[in-house]
Amino acid sequence: MTDQIPDLQSAVGSQLSSLYKIHLEHVTQVYQKAARQAGKDGILIASGALKQTFLDDQTYPFKVNPHFKAWLPVTDVEDSYLLLRENKKPQLLFHQPEDYWHLPAQDPTGFWVDEWDIESIKNVSDAHNHLGDVRDLAFIGEDVQQPKDWGIDRINDETMLDSIHFNRAYKTDYEITCLAHANNIAVRGHVAAEAAFREGMSEFEIQTAYLSAIGHREQQTPYSGIVALNEHCAVLHYQHYEHLRHGESSLNSLLIDAGANSNGYAADITRTYAHRSGLFEDLITAMNEAQLTLIDTIEVGMDYTKLNFLMHQKLALLLKQFKIIDMSVDEMVQKNITFNFMPHGLGHFLGLQTHDVSGFQQSEKGDNVAAPDNYPSLRLTRKIEDRQVFTIEPGIYFIPMLLKQLQQTEDASSVNWSLIESLLPYGGIRIEDNIAMINGQTRNLTREAFTQL
Numbered sequence: 001m002t003d004q005i006p007d008l009q010s011a012v013g014s015q016l017s018s019l020y021k022i023h024l025e026h027v028t029q030v031y032q033k034a035a036r037q038a039g040k041d042g043i044l045i046a047s048g049a050l051k052q053t054f055l056d057d058q059t060y061p062f063k064v065n066p067h068f069k070a071w072l073p074v075t076d077v078e079d080s081y082l083l084l085r086e087n088k089k090p091q092l093l094f095h096q097p098e099d100y101w102h103l104p105a106q107d108p109t110g111f112w113v114d115e116w117d118i119e120s121i122k123n124v125s126d127a128h129n130h131l132g133d134v135r136d137l138a139f140i141g142e143d144v145q146q147p148k149d150w151g152i153d154r155i156n157d158e159t160m161l162d163s164i165h166f167n168r169a170y171k172t173d174y175e176i177t178c179l180a181h182a183n184n185i186a187v188r189g190h191v192a193a194e195a196a197f198r199e200g201m202s203e204f205e206i207q208t209a210y211l212s213a214i215g216h217r218e219q220q221t222p223y224s225g226i227v228a229l230n231e232h233c234a235v236l237h238y239q240h241y242e243h244l245r246h247g248e249s250s251l252n253s254l255l256i257d258a259g260a261n262s263n264g265y266a267a268d269i270t271r272t273y274a275h276r277s278g279l280f281e282d283l284i285t286a287m288n289e290a291q292l293t294l295i296d297t298i299e300v301g302m303d304y305t306k307l308n309f310l311m312h313q314k315l316a317l318l319l320k321q322f323k324i325i326d327m328s329v330d331e332m333v334q335k336n337i338t339f340n341f342m343p344h345g346l347g348h349f350l351g352l353q354t355h356d357v358s359g360f361q362q363s364e365k366g367d368n369v370a371a372p373d374n375y376p377s378l379r380l381t382r383k384i385e386d387r388q389v390f391t392i393e394p395g396i397y398f399i400p401m402l403l404k405q406l407q408q409t410e411d412a413s414s415v416n417w418s419l420i421e422s423l424l425p426y427g428g429i430r431i432e433d434n435i436a437m438i439n440g441q442t443r444n445l446t447r448e449a450f451t452q453l
Protein backbone atom coordinates (compact mmCIF):
# COMPACT_ATOMS: atom_id res chain seq x y z
CA MET A 1 0.00 0.00 0.00
CA THR A 2 1.21 3.50 -0.78
CA ASP A 3 0.32 6.80 0.80
CA GLN A 4 -0.85 9.38 -1.67
CA ILE A 5 -0.59 13.01 -0.62
CA PRO A 6 -3.75 14.67 -1.99
CA ASP A 7 -3.19 16.93 -4.96
CA LEU A 8 -4.69 20.15 -3.65
CA GLN A 9 -5.03 21.55 -7.14
CA SER A 10 -7.64 19.01 -8.18
CA ALA A 11 -9.36 18.48 -4.82
CA VAL A 12 -12.54 20.28 -5.87
CA GLY A 13 -12.69 18.55 -9.25
CA SER A 14 -15.60 16.32 -8.32
CA GLN A 15 -17.86 19.30 -7.45
CA LEU A 16 -17.14 21.10 -10.63
CA SER A 17 -18.70 19.03 -13.37
CA SER A 18 -22.02 20.86 -13.69
CA LEU A 19 -20.47 24.29 -13.13
CA TYR A 20 -17.92 23.54 -15.84
CA LYS A 21 -20.62 22.75 -18.42
CA ILE A 22 -22.18 26.18 -17.88
CA HIS A 23 -18.73 27.79 -17.98
CA LEU A 24 -18.01 26.08 -21.28
CA GLU A 25 -21.27 27.40 -22.77
CA HIS A 26 -20.28 30.87 -21.63
CA VAL A 27 -16.76 30.85 -23.09
CA THR A 28 -18.14 29.35 -26.29
CA GLN A 29 -20.49 32.31 -26.67
CA VAL A 30 -17.79 34.87 -25.89
CA TYR A 31 -15.19 33.43 -28.25
CA GLN A 32 -17.58 32.61 -31.09
CA LYS A 33 -19.02 36.11 -31.02
CA ALA A 34 -15.48 37.52 -31.23
CA ALA A 35 -14.65 35.15 -34.10
CA ARG A 36 -17.78 36.14 -36.04
CA GLN A 37 -16.93 39.80 -35.57
CA ALA A 38 -13.51 39.02 -37.05
CA GLY A 39 -15.24 37.34 -40.01
CA LYS A 40 -14.08 33.85 -39.05
CA ASP A 41 -15.79 30.49 -38.55
CA GLY A 42 -14.00 29.62 -35.34
CA ILE A 43 -10.78 29.86 -33.38
CA LEU A 44 -7.63 27.81 -33.03
CA ILE A 45 -5.80 28.25 -29.73
CA ALA A 46 -2.28 26.96 -29.05
CA SER A 47 -1.18 26.05 -25.53
CA GLY A 48 2.34 27.29 -26.29
CA ALA A 49 5.79 25.82 -26.76
CA LEU A 50 8.63 25.04 -24.39
CA LYS A 51 11.38 27.67 -24.67
CA GLN A 52 15.00 26.68 -24.65
CA THR A 53 17.56 28.73 -22.72
CA PHE A 54 20.39 30.31 -24.71
CA LEU A 55 23.14 27.87 -25.75
CA ASP A 56 21.76 25.19 -23.47
CA ASP A 57 19.47 22.19 -23.55
CA GLN A 58 17.34 23.34 -20.61
CA THR A 59 13.91 24.90 -20.96
CA TYR A 60 12.26 27.74 -19.05
CA PRO A 61 9.28 26.81 -16.87
CA PHE A 62 6.27 26.38 -19.13
CA LYS A 63 3.55 29.03 -18.82
CA VAL A 64 0.42 28.11 -20.73
CA ASN A 65 -1.41 30.55 -23.00
CA PRO A 66 -4.16 32.00 -20.74
CA HIS A 67 -6.67 31.64 -23.61
CA PHE A 68 -6.02 27.92 -23.55
CA LYS A 69 -6.67 27.48 -19.85
CA ALA A 70 -9.77 29.69 -20.12
CA TRP A 71 -11.38 26.68 -21.80
CA LEU A 72 -10.10 23.75 -19.77
CA PRO A 73 -7.94 23.09 -16.73
CA VAL A 74 -4.83 21.92 -18.58
CA THR A 75 -1.92 24.12 -17.56
CA ASP A 76 1.17 22.00 -18.12
CA VAL A 77 1.03 20.49 -21.62
CA GLU A 78 2.86 22.24 -24.44
CA ASP A 79 2.24 21.97 -28.21
CA SER A 80 -1.47 21.25 -27.78
CA TYR A 81 -4.35 22.96 -29.58
CA LEU A 82 -8.01 23.78 -29.10
CA LEU A 83 -10.13 23.73 -32.24
CA LEU A 84 -13.33 25.66 -31.69
CA ARG A 85 -15.83 25.71 -34.51
CA GLU A 86 -19.38 26.97 -34.25
CA ASN A 87 -21.92 24.23 -33.45
CA LYS A 88 -19.27 21.53 -33.17
CA LYS A 89 -18.06 19.74 -30.06
CA PRO A 90 -14.83 21.48 -29.07
CA GLN A 91 -11.74 19.54 -29.97
CA LEU A 92 -8.53 19.19 -27.98
CA LEU A 93 -5.41 18.06 -29.80
CA PHE A 94 -3.45 16.77 -26.84
CA HIS A 95 0.31 16.49 -27.13
CA GLN A 96 1.67 13.08 -26.15
CA PRO A 97 5.05 12.71 -27.84
CA GLU A 98 7.06 9.53 -28.07
CA ASP A 99 9.84 10.45 -25.71
CA TYR A 100 12.06 8.40 -23.45
CA TRP A 101 13.75 11.48 -21.92
CA HIS A 102 10.57 12.85 -20.41
CA LEU A 103 7.32 11.42 -19.20
CA PRO A 104 4.64 12.35 -21.74
CA ALA A 105 1.33 13.69 -20.43
CA GLN A 106 -1.06 10.98 -19.29
CA ASP A 107 -4.46 10.65 -20.96
CA PRO A 108 -6.63 13.46 -19.59
CA THR A 109 -9.16 12.62 -16.90
CA GLY A 110 -11.51 14.63 -14.72
CA PHE A 111 -14.76 16.54 -14.66
CA TRP A 112 -14.19 18.25 -18.02
CA VAL A 113 -13.10 15.53 -20.44
CA ASP A 114 -16.59 14.35 -21.52
CA GLU A 115 -17.26 17.79 -22.98
CA TRP A 116 -14.33 17.48 -25.38
CA ASP A 117 -13.46 15.52 -28.45
CA ILE A 118 -9.87 14.61 -27.56
CA GLU A 119 -7.25 13.53 -30.10
CA SER A 120 -3.73 12.55 -29.13
CA ILE A 121 -0.99 14.12 -31.26
CA LYS A 122 2.71 13.28 -31.31
CA ASN A 123 4.06 16.50 -32.80
CA VAL A 124 3.12 19.71 -34.57
CA SER A 125 2.90 18.24 -38.08
CA ASP A 126 0.63 15.57 -36.62
CA ALA A 127 -1.49 18.45 -35.33
CA HIS A 128 -1.66 20.02 -38.78
CA ASN A 129 -2.78 16.71 -40.32
CA HIS A 130 -5.58 16.45 -37.79
CA LEU A 131 -6.60 20.05 -38.22
CA GLY A 132 -6.79 20.05 -42.02
CA ASP A 133 -7.68 23.35 -43.67
CA VAL A 134 -7.70 26.04 -40.98
CA ARG A 135 -7.68 29.16 -43.18
CA ASP A 136 -11.22 30.01 -42.10
CA LEU A 137 -10.13 30.25 -38.44
CA ALA A 138 -8.67 32.95 -36.27
CA PHE A 139 -5.64 32.03 -34.15
CA ILE A 140 -4.64 32.92 -30.59
CA GLY A 141 -1.18 31.95 -29.46
CA GLU A 142 2.37 33.14 -28.96
CA ASP A 143 4.02 31.56 -32.00
CA VAL A 144 2.74 33.62 -34.93
CA GLN A 145 4.81 31.93 -37.64
CA GLN A 146 3.14 28.56 -37.43
CA PRO A 147 -0.42 29.77 -38.09
CA LYS A 148 0.96 31.89 -40.95
CA ASP A 149 2.50 28.75 -42.44
CA TRP A 150 -0.91 27.12 -42.16
CA GLY A 151 -2.51 29.99 -44.11
CA ILE A 152 -4.27 31.72 -41.21
CA ASP A 153 -4.53 35.48 -41.62
CA ARG A 154 -6.21 36.56 -38.35
CA ILE A 155 -3.60 36.05 -35.69
CA ASN A 156 -4.07 37.52 -32.22
CA ASP A 157 -6.45 39.99 -33.79
CA GLU A 158 -6.67 43.01 -31.49
CA THR A 159 -10.40 43.61 -31.96
CA MET A 160 -11.10 39.98 -31.17
CA LEU A 161 -8.86 39.99 -28.10
CA ASP A 162 -10.41 43.25 -26.83
CA SER A 163 -13.83 41.66 -26.94
CA ILE A 164 -12.72 38.44 -25.20
CA HIS A 165 -10.59 40.24 -22.61
CA PHE A 166 -13.37 42.64 -21.68
CA ASN A 167 -15.65 39.70 -20.93
CA ARG A 168 -12.99 37.88 -18.92
CA ALA A 169 -13.74 40.35 -16.13
CA TYR A 170 -17.10 38.63 -15.51
CA LYS A 171 -16.41 35.31 -13.88
CA THR A 172 -18.65 32.26 -14.16
CA ASP A 173 -19.61 30.26 -11.06
CA TYR A 174 -17.01 27.70 -12.11
CA GLU A 175 -14.32 30.36 -12.12
CA ILE A 176 -15.39 31.82 -8.78
CA THR A 177 -15.31 28.31 -7.30
CA CYS A 178 -11.77 27.82 -8.62
CA LEU A 179 -10.68 31.22 -7.30
CA ALA A 180 -12.20 30.42 -3.89
CA HIS A 181 -10.38 27.10 -3.91
CA ALA A 182 -7.10 28.78 -4.86
CA ASN A 183 -7.62 30.94 -1.76
CA ASN A 184 -8.31 27.86 0.36
CA ILE A 185 -5.00 26.40 -0.77
CA ALA A 186 -3.00 29.60 -0.36
CA VAL A 187 -4.13 30.28 3.21
CA ARG A 188 -2.66 26.94 4.30
CA GLY A 189 0.66 28.29 3.07
CA HIS A 190 0.14 31.61 4.83
CA VAL A 191 -0.50 29.86 8.14
CA ALA A 192 2.64 27.72 7.68
CA ALA A 193 4.65 30.81 6.71
CA GLU A 194 3.56 32.71 9.80
CA ALA A 195 4.54 29.74 11.99
CA ALA A 196 7.97 29.60 10.32
CA PHE A 197 8.39 33.35 10.89
CA ARG A 198 7.47 32.96 14.57
CA GLU A 199 10.17 30.28 14.83
CA GLY A 200 12.76 32.71 13.46
CA MET A 201 13.24 31.04 10.09
CA SER A 202 14.94 32.69 7.11
CA GLU A 203 13.09 33.99 4.04
CA PHE A 204 14.17 30.87 2.18
CA GLU A 205 12.87 28.58 4.91
CA ILE A 206 9.58 30.47 5.07
CA GLN A 207 9.16 30.13 1.31
CA THR A 208 9.93 26.40 1.54
CA ALA A 209 7.38 26.00 4.34
CA TYR A 210 4.83 27.88 2.23
CA LEU A 211 5.31 25.76 -0.88
CA SER A 212 5.28 22.57 1.11
CA ALA A 213 1.98 23.52 2.77
CA ILE A 214 0.26 24.35 -0.53
CA GLY A 215 1.68 21.34 -2.35
CA HIS A 216 2.96 23.34 -5.35
CA ARG A 217 6.38 23.39 -6.86
CA GLU A 218 7.45 26.98 -7.42
CA GLN A 219 6.59 27.09 -11.12
CA GLN A 220 3.01 26.08 -10.35
CA THR A 221 2.39 29.18 -8.28
CA PRO A 222 0.72 32.02 -10.20
CA TYR A 223 3.61 34.40 -9.38
CA SER A 224 6.86 34.17 -7.48
CA GLY A 225 5.97 34.58 -3.84
CA ILE A 226 7.30 37.65 -2.05
CA VAL A 227 8.77 36.60 1.28
CA ALA A 228 10.30 39.66 2.87
CA LEU A 229 11.80 40.10 6.33
CA ASN A 230 12.51 43.48 7.95
CA GLU A 231 13.60 46.23 5.49
CA HIS A 232 12.83 43.94 2.57
CA CYS A 233 9.13 44.51 3.32
CA ALA A 234 9.62 47.96 1.77
CA VAL A 235 10.56 46.48 -1.61
CA LEU A 236 7.22 46.15 -3.38
CA HIS A 237 8.14 43.13 -5.49
CA TYR A 238 11.09 41.83 -3.46
CA GLN A 239 12.45 38.88 -5.42
CA HIS A 240 15.07 37.07 -3.30
CA TYR A 241 14.91 34.41 -0.61
CA GLU A 242 17.70 35.19 1.81
CA HIS A 243 19.13 32.35 3.90
CA LEU A 244 19.84 34.58 6.89
CA ARG A 245 18.08 33.76 10.15
CA HIS A 246 17.69 36.97 12.12
CA GLY A 247 18.24 36.64 15.84
CA GLU A 248 15.53 37.42 18.38
CA SER A 249 16.58 41.05 18.74
CA SER A 250 16.98 41.88 15.05
CA LEU A 251 13.91 40.11 13.66
CA ASN A 252 11.18 42.72 13.10
CA SER A 253 8.60 41.86 10.47
CA LEU A 254 7.41 39.55 7.72
CA LEU A 255 5.50 40.59 4.61
CA ILE A 256 4.41 37.59 2.58
CA ASP A 257 2.61 38.08 -0.73
CA ALA A 258 1.99 34.59 -2.06
CA GLY A 259 -0.68 32.79 -4.03
CA ALA A 260 -1.79 29.42 -5.25
CA ASN A 261 -3.33 27.94 -8.32
CA SER A 262 -6.54 25.96 -8.77
CA ASN A 263 -7.36 24.70 -12.26
CA GLY A 264 -5.35 27.60 -13.66
CA TYR A 265 -6.96 30.31 -11.49
CA ALA A 266 -4.87 32.41 -9.13
CA ALA A 267 -5.04 33.49 -5.52
CA ASP A 268 -3.03 36.60 -4.62
CA ILE A 269 -2.84 37.16 -0.87
CA THR A 270 -0.63 39.31 1.35
CA ARG A 271 -0.23 39.32 5.09
CA THR A 272 2.16 41.25 7.31
CA TYR A 273 3.29 40.26 10.79
CA ALA A 274 5.27 41.96 13.53
CA HIS A 275 7.76 40.06 15.65
CA ARG A 276 6.97 42.08 18.76
CA SER A 277 4.19 44.32 19.99
CA GLY A 278 4.56 48.05 19.60
CA LEU A 279 4.01 50.78 17.04
CA PHE A 280 4.46 48.61 13.94
CA GLU A 281 2.06 45.97 15.19
CA ASP A 282 -0.46 48.72 16.03
CA LEU A 283 -0.06 50.00 12.48
CA ILE A 284 -0.79 46.52 11.11
CA THR A 285 -3.95 46.33 13.22
CA ALA A 286 -5.06 49.78 12.04
CA MET A 287 -4.30 48.93 8.40
CA ASN A 288 -6.26 45.70 8.71
CA GLU A 289 -9.28 47.62 10.04
CA ALA A 290 -8.94 50.25 7.33
CA GLN A 291 -8.84 47.53 4.67
CA LEU A 292 -11.98 45.87 6.02
CA THR A 293 -13.93 49.13 6.31
CA LEU A 294 -12.88 50.03 2.78
CA ILE A 295 -14.21 46.67 1.55
CA ASP A 296 -17.48 47.44 3.37
CA THR A 297 -17.96 50.55 1.22
CA ILE A 298 -17.74 48.63 -2.08
CA GLU A 299 -20.90 48.78 -4.22
CA VAL A 300 -21.77 47.84 -7.74
CA GLY A 301 -21.44 50.88 -9.98
CA MET A 302 -18.60 52.43 -7.97
CA ASP A 303 -15.47 53.45 -9.84
CA TYR A 304 -12.49 51.43 -8.69
CA THR A 305 -10.52 54.67 -9.09
CA LYS A 306 -12.74 56.23 -6.43
CA LEU A 307 -12.06 53.30 -4.12
CA ASN A 308 -8.35 53.86 -4.66
CA PHE A 309 -8.84 57.51 -3.69
CA LEU A 310 -10.80 56.54 -0.54
CA MET A 311 -7.93 54.25 0.41
CA HIS A 312 -5.50 57.21 0.17
CA GLN A 313 -7.82 59.17 2.48
CA LYS A 314 -7.75 56.31 4.99
CA LEU A 315 -4.00 56.12 4.72
CA ALA A 316 -3.73 59.87 5.34
CA LEU A 317 -5.86 59.43 8.47
CA LEU A 318 -3.51 56.69 9.70
CA LEU A 319 -0.45 58.84 9.04
CA LYS A 320 -2.09 61.61 11.07
CA GLN A 321 -3.39 59.42 13.90
CA PHE A 322 -0.03 57.72 14.33
CA LYS A 323 1.61 61.17 14.35
CA ILE A 324 3.80 60.34 11.40
CA ILE A 325 2.61 63.41 9.50
CA ASP A 326 1.14 66.54 11.02
CA MET A 327 -1.24 67.78 8.33
CA SER A 328 -4.96 67.58 7.57
CA VAL A 329 -6.19 64.50 5.72
CA ASP A 330 -7.49 66.60 2.83
CA GLU A 331 -4.22 68.47 2.39
CA MET A 332 -2.18 65.27 2.58
CA VAL A 333 -4.26 63.64 -0.15
CA GLN A 334 -4.49 66.79 -2.24
CA LYS A 335 -0.69 67.17 -2.18
CA ASN A 336 -0.34 63.45 -2.89
CA ILE A 337 1.93 62.95 0.10
CA THR A 338 0.34 59.55 0.71
CA PHE A 339 1.81 58.36 -2.59
CA ASN A 340 5.26 58.33 -0.93
CA PHE A 341 3.95 55.73 1.52
CA MET A 342 1.79 53.77 -0.94
CA PRO A 343 3.15 53.94 -4.47
CA HIS A 344 1.23 50.98 -5.92
CA GLY A 345 -2.45 50.78 -6.83
CA LEU A 346 -5.18 49.52 -4.53
CA GLY A 347 -5.61 46.38 -6.61
CA HIS A 348 -6.34 44.67 -9.88
CA PHE A 349 -8.55 42.09 -11.52
CA LEU A 350 -7.76 38.50 -10.63
CA GLY A 351 -8.46 35.32 -12.57
CA LEU A 352 -6.50 33.22 -15.01
CA GLN A 353 -3.70 35.73 -14.54
CA THR A 354 -2.65 37.34 -11.29
CA HIS A 355 -2.95 40.76 -12.87
CA ASP A 356 -5.89 39.78 -14.99
CA VAL A 357 -6.60 41.48 -18.29
CA SER A 358 -8.84 44.43 -19.15
CA GLY A 359 -8.57 46.50 -15.98
CA PHE A 360 -8.53 49.67 -18.09
CA GLN A 361 -11.06 48.62 -20.72
CA GLN A 362 -14.43 50.35 -20.60
CA SER A 363 -16.08 48.28 -23.35
CA GLU A 364 -15.61 45.32 -25.66
CA LYS A 365 -14.14 47.77 -28.14
CA GLY A 366 -11.24 48.68 -25.90
CA ASP A 367 -11.87 52.31 -24.87
CA ASN A 368 -9.11 52.27 -22.31
CA VAL A 369 -9.11 54.69 -19.40
CA ALA A 370 -5.58 55.04 -18.05
CA ALA A 371 -4.64 55.30 -14.39
CA PRO A 372 -5.04 58.81 -12.94
CA ASP A 373 -1.89 60.98 -13.04
CA ASN A 374 -1.65 60.95 -9.22
CA TYR A 375 -1.75 57.16 -9.04
CA PRO A 376 0.07 55.93 -12.15
CA SER A 377 0.44 52.31 -10.95
CA LEU A 378 -3.28 51.69 -10.53
CA ARG A 379 -4.23 48.71 -12.71
CA LEU A 380 -8.01 48.99 -12.55
CA THR A 381 -10.13 51.93 -13.74
CA ARG A 382 -13.37 50.10 -14.49
CA LYS A 383 -16.60 50.37 -12.59
CA ILE A 384 -17.26 47.61 -10.10
CA GLU A 385 -19.83 45.13 -11.37
CA ASP A 386 -21.26 41.78 -10.42
CA ARG A 387 -19.06 38.77 -11.19
CA GLN A 388 -15.83 40.71 -11.14
CA VAL A 389 -13.05 39.40 -8.92
CA PHE A 390 -10.38 41.83 -7.79
CA THR A 391 -7.86 42.40 -5.05
CA ILE A 392 -7.96 45.03 -2.31
CA GLU A 393 -4.39 45.52 -1.15
CA PRO A 394 -3.70 48.73 0.72
CA GLY A 395 -0.29 49.25 2.24
CA ILE A 396 2.00 51.63 4.05
CA TYR A 397 5.71 51.43 3.29
CA PHE A 398 8.83 53.15 4.50
CA ILE A 399 10.81 53.26 1.26
CA PRO A 400 14.09 55.15 1.63
CA MET A 401 14.07 56.37 -1.99
CA LEU A 402 10.61 57.95 -1.73
CA LEU A 403 11.22 59.31 1.77
CA LYS A 404 14.33 61.05 0.48
CA GLN A 405 12.21 62.72 -2.20
CA LEU A 406 9.67 63.79 0.43
CA GLN A 407 12.48 65.17 2.55
CA GLN A 408 13.36 67.56 -0.27
CA THR A 409 9.89 69.11 -0.46
CA GLU A 410 8.43 72.04 1.46
CA ASP A 411 6.27 69.55 3.36
CA ALA A 412 9.27 67.85 4.99
CA SER A 413 8.73 69.94 8.13
CA SER A 414 5.33 68.25 8.68
CA VAL A 415 6.93 64.81 8.84
CA ASN A 416 8.01 63.15 12.08
CA TRP A 417 11.36 61.91 10.80
CA SER A 418 12.50 60.30 14.04
CA LEU A 419 9.34 58.18 14.12
CA ILE A 420 9.94 57.19 10.51
CA GLU A 421 13.53 56.32 11.40
CA SER A 422 12.20 53.90 14.03
CA LEU A 423 9.85 52.28 11.47
CA LEU A 424 12.43 51.85 8.67
CA PRO A 425 13.71 48.49 10.06
CA TYR A 426 10.16 47.09 9.69
CA GLY A 427 9.93 47.95 5.99
CA GLY A 428 6.21 48.18 5.47
CA ILE A 429 2.77 46.65 5.52
CA ARG A 430 0.46 45.24 2.85
CA ILE A 431 -2.80 43.41 3.47
CA GLU A 432 -4.31 41.86 0.38
CA ASP A 433 -7.62 40.03 0.02
CA ASN A 434 -9.40 38.63 -3.04
CA ILE A 435 -12.95 39.93 -3.46
CA ALA A 436 -15.74 38.57 -5.67
CA MET A 437 -18.85 40.66 -6.37
CA ILE A 438 -21.91 38.42 -6.14
CA ASN A 439 -25.48 39.77 -6.39
CA GLY A 440 -24.34 43.22 -5.40
CA GLN A 441 -22.44 41.98 -2.31
CA THR A 442 -18.76 41.50 -1.70
CA ARG A 443 -17.62 37.96 -1.02
CA ASN A 444 -14.19 38.04 0.59
CA LEU A 445 -12.68 34.79 -0.68
CA THR A 446 -9.56 35.26 1.43
CA ARG A 447 -11.13 35.95 4.83
CA GLU A 448 -13.59 33.14 4.13
CA ALA A 449 -10.69 30.77 3.48
CA PHE A 450 -8.86 31.76 6.68
CA THR A 451 -12.10 31.24 8.65
CA GLN A 452 -12.74 27.83 7.12
CA LEU A 453 -9.27 26.50 7.93
Ligand code: GLY
Binds near residue numbers: 257432
Ligand atom coordinates in the same frame (compact mmCIF):
# COMPACT_ATOMS: atom_id res chain seq x y z
N1 GLY B 1 1.45 39.74 -6.02
C1 GLY B 1 1.45 40.90 -6.84
C2 GLY B 1 0.35 41.78 -6.52
O1 GLY B 1 -0.15 41.77 -5.41
O2 GLY B 1 -0.16 42.49 -7.34
Ligand code: MN
Binds near residue numbers: 268347348391393432
Ligand atom coordinates in the same frame (compact mmCIF):
# COMPACT_ATOMS: atom_id res chain seq x y z
MN1 MN C 1 -2.22 41.78 -6.03
Ligand code: MN
Binds near residue numbers: 257258269270432
Ligand atom coordinates in the same frame (compact mmCIF):
# COMPACT_ATOMS: atom_id res chain seq x y z
MN1 MN D 1 -0.04 40.15 -4.14
